[in-house]
Amino acid sequence: xxxxxxxxxxxxxxxxxxxxxxxxxxxxxxxxxxxxxxxxxxxxxxxxxxxxxxxxxxxxxxxxxxxxxxxxxxxxxxxxxxxxxxxxxxxxxxxxxxxxxxxxxxxxxxxxxxxx
Numbered sequence: 001x002x003x004x005x006x007x008x009x010x011x012x013x014x015x016x017x018x019x020x021x022x023x024x025x026x027x028x029x030x031x032x033x034x035x036x037x038x039x040x041x042x043x044x045x046x047x048x049x050x051x052x053x054x055x056x057x058x059x060x061x062x063x064x065x066x067x068x069x070x071x072x073x074x075x076x077x078x079x080x081x082x083x084x085x086x087x088x089x090x091x092x093x094x095x096x097x098x099x100x101x102x103x104x105x106x107x108x109x110x111x112x113x114x115x116x
Contacts, residue, residue, distance in 0.1 A: 001028070007058070007091050007101045014088045018096075029088045036089060040079055044089070045098070048073045049111035058107040060087040070109065 001015040012030035019026060023038035048070060049056060059069015062083055066072060070090060071083025081089075090109055093099040099109050 001026075002095065004091055004095050006087050007094065007107050008087070008104055011087075014091055016088075016092050025089075025092060027088055027092070034081065034085060036079070036081065036085075040074075040077060040081075041089075041093070041098075043077060044070070044073065044093075045111055049099070049109070052111050055102065055108040055110050058086055058090055058101075058109055060084050060090070060107075 001017045004014050004016075005011070006014060015028040017026050018024075024035050025037070025041075026035050027033065057066055057069040059066030059071040060083055061071065065075065065083050069083070069086070071086035074081045074086050074089065075083050090099060090101065090107070094101050094109075098111065098113055100112050102108050102110075
């Protein structure tokens with residue numbers, strides 16, 4: 001499993017692996033374990049990050065949920081993920097070269113290429 005830190009540079013290490021045979025990212029983040037698939041990634045890339053030249057807010061906070069952030073978008077996908085999962089997902093997509101991040105508070109993201 002790859003090990004990375006959240007984009008904030010703080011918090012628990014994110015461990016993940018991509019399982020290409022079923023197109024799923026398995027994630028362990030602190031005590032939390034979850035997965036997300038490429039269908040979810042493509043929805044995020046195509047429906048949230050619409051403009052490759054625009055920066056979008058991470059918005060991974062649960063209280064309050066940031067309107068217009070990636071966290072709110074992920075929650076509204078209704079795939080069992082919460083806004084806080086956006087922090088790990090964004091970190092993974094940056095590590096994979098799909099997104100680029102800037103800032104620490106707030107963190108902004110921009111799409112740099114389509115998903116593999």
